[in-house]
Every structure is written in C-alpha cells, then in structure tokens.
Amino acid sequence: MIDFHTHILPVEIINNLEKYIQKDTTIKALFKNPNSKFSTAEFLCEKMNEQHINQSVVLGMGWSDSGLNSFVNDYILDSAKNSLGKLIPFTGINPPDLKSGINEALRCIESGSKGFGEIHCDFQNFNITDKHLMAPYMEILEQYKFPIVIHASEPVGHLYAGKGLTTPEKLVKTIEDFPNNNFVLSHWGGGLFFYELMPEISRSLKNVFYDCSASPFLYDNKIFEIAINILDSTKILFGSDFPLMEPSRISNEIEKLSIDKKQLDNIYWKNAINILSQSNV
Numbered sequence: 001m002i003d004f005h006t007h008i009l010p011v012e013i014i015n016n017l018e019k020y021i022q023k024d025t026t027i028k029a030l031f032k033n034p035n036s037k038f039s040t041a042e043f044l045c046e047k048m049n050e051q052h053i054n055q056s057v058v059l060g061m062g063w064s065d066s067g068l069n070s071f072v073n074d075y076i077l078d079s080a081k082n083s084l085g086k087l088i089p090f091t092g093i094n095p096p097d098l099k100s101g102i103n104e105a106l107r108c109i110e111s112g113s114k115g116f117g118e119i120h121c122d123f124q125n126f127n128i129t130d131k132h133l134m135a136p137y138m139e140i141l142e143q144y145k146f147p148i149v150i151h152a153s154e155p156v157g158h159l160y161a162g163k164g165l166t167t168p169e170k171l172v173k174t175i176e177d178f179p180n181n182n183f184v185l186s187h188w189g190g191g192l193f194f195y196e197l198m199p200e201i202s203r204s205l206k207n208v209f210y211d212c213s214a215s216p217f218l219y220d221n222k223i224f225e226i227a228i229n230i231l232d233s234t235k236i237l238f239g240s241d242f243p244l245m246e247p248s249r250i251s252n253e254i255e256k257l258s259i260d261k262k263q264l265d266n267i268y269w270k271n272a273i274n275i276l277s278q279s280n281v
C-alpha cells in the first residue's frame with residue numbers, strides 16, 4: 001500500500017514550536033491549537049509498519065518562510081534517503097520568492113525530490129491562477145515528469161484550520177494553463193471531480209489525480225463509491241494526511257464499502273506507481 005499524503009517535521013521544530021510560530025504563518029495557522037499532531041520520519045515509519053503501508057509520499061505543508069521551507073525540505077530529503085525506499089520525498093516550493101524560490105526548487109530536484117507540494121496558496125499568499133508565477137515550477141516538473149500536489153478547498157461547508165480558498169474554479173484555470181503537467185489534488189480536489197461529468201472539464205483534467213486525504217473529516221463515506229463512479233478508480237489515490245489522520249482510519253472506511261479488488265488495488269497502490277514511474281530520472 002502507498003500513502004500518497006503524509007507530513008513529517010524535524011524534532012527541532014516540534015520542540016520549539018513557539019519560535020517557529022513567530023516565523024511562519026502556515027505553522028501558526030496549522031499548529032496554534034495545543035492538540036495539534038506532529039510526526040517525525042521515525043514515527044511515520046513506525047506507523048507504516050504497524051498499519052502495513054509499504055511506502056509514503058512525504059510532503060511539505062506550504063511554508064511561507066523560505067528559511068523554514070529549505071530546512072524542512074532538507075529534512076524530507078534526508079529522511080527519504082535514510083528510509084530504504086519507504087519514504088518518497090516531495091519538497092515545498094514558495095513561488096512568491098521569485099528567483100530564489102526557483103533556485104530552491106532546482107536544488108531539491110538535484111537532491112532527489114520526486115515532486116513539489118503540498119502547496120498551500122492561501123497561507124503562502126500567492127495566486128495559483130497567476131500563470132507567469134507558476135510557469136517556472138511547472139516547467140521543471142514537466143521536464144522530469146514529476147507531479148505537483150496542491151491543497152484544494154471546498155467552496156462550501158465548515159471551516160477548518162488551513163481550509164483556504166483554492167477552490168475548483170481556480171484549480172481548473174491552473175490545470176488548463178499547464179496541460180502537460182501531472183496534478184495531484186488533495187482532499188478530493190475540493191469537490192472538483194464532480195465536474196468531470198462535464199465532457200470539456202474531463203478533457204481538461206485528464207492528467208489530474210485526486211487523493212482522499214482527511215476524507216472522513218470532510219465527507220460521508222459514500223464519496224468513495226461516487227468518485228469511482230464518476231472518475232474511474234484509476235484517478236484516485238489513497239492518502240491519509242498523517243499525522244492528522246491515521247491511514248487505517250481511511251482504509252477501514254473504504255473496506256466497509258463494496259469496492260472490488262481491482263479498483264482497490266488501483267486506489268491503494270497501482271495509480272501511485274503509475275504516477276511515480278512516469279518520471280524520467
């Protein structure tokens with residue numbers, strides 16, 4: 001099984017949260033609640049063993065502070081190198097950083113990054129529909145056939161820490177701007193998959209995958225069957241959002257449903273392998 005959506009942080013940040021909350025608006029928004037959950041790479045690997053997850057994609061969280069972004073990127077890359085293939089590193093980008101942001105992205109690719117994200121445009125204070133701003137990153141990704149993971153927001157419903165405003169309307173604009181890139185939209189794309197029932201939208205979104213991270217916090221369990229029906233199981237990725245949610249919480253939900261083995265294999269690992277094996281490095 002492959003979990004396409006997990007987050008890890010170095011002990012230095014977990015132990016000195018107050019200091020980092022002052023530095024970075026994303027940390028502040030996500031972790032000011034004293035009950036927030038954290039995971040180091042070691043803790044994630046223990047959970048993976050316990051819950052029979054073979055590989056996890058470890059993502060950034062959309063840091064707004066460039067120093068913090070590089071620091072966590074190094075941690076993600078080093079942890080992946082030491083994990084004997086269990087952790088797949090995706091590194092954070094910070095487009096408002098202009099030239100130095102692009103240099104950081106290139107540095108990460110050279111150090112083994114397999115994709116960018118999770119980006120969180122609202123925390124990072126940039127407009128994802130700004131084609132000019134996004135283009136350098138999308139060109140790097142296209143060159144290596146690496147995906148970008150974008151935090152997507154439901155345009156309706158309850159607010160939660162980090163919900164944001166990256167709604168389906170904005171996502172479609174960005175995806176149409178970069179038709180040759182692979183996209184992974186977190187949290188069911190904020191509901192965007194429903195609009196794949198429109199033929200022109202489904203054509204535009206042919207390179208888009210959706211992860212089900214944090215799904216039980218957002219949707220009724222029926223969403224898995226509905227999404228398979230609308231999209232086909234080949235566009236859905238198993239993702240938890242660990243440590244926010246344990247992978248088993250989501251797999252337990254899925255296994256209550258009558259989803260056949262072939263579709264489950266697609267969601268649990270085959271689609272992930274498909275995306276990750278497209279890369280030409």
Ligand SMILES: [Zn+2]
Nearest residue numbers: 118151152186
């Ligand atoms: Zn997210």
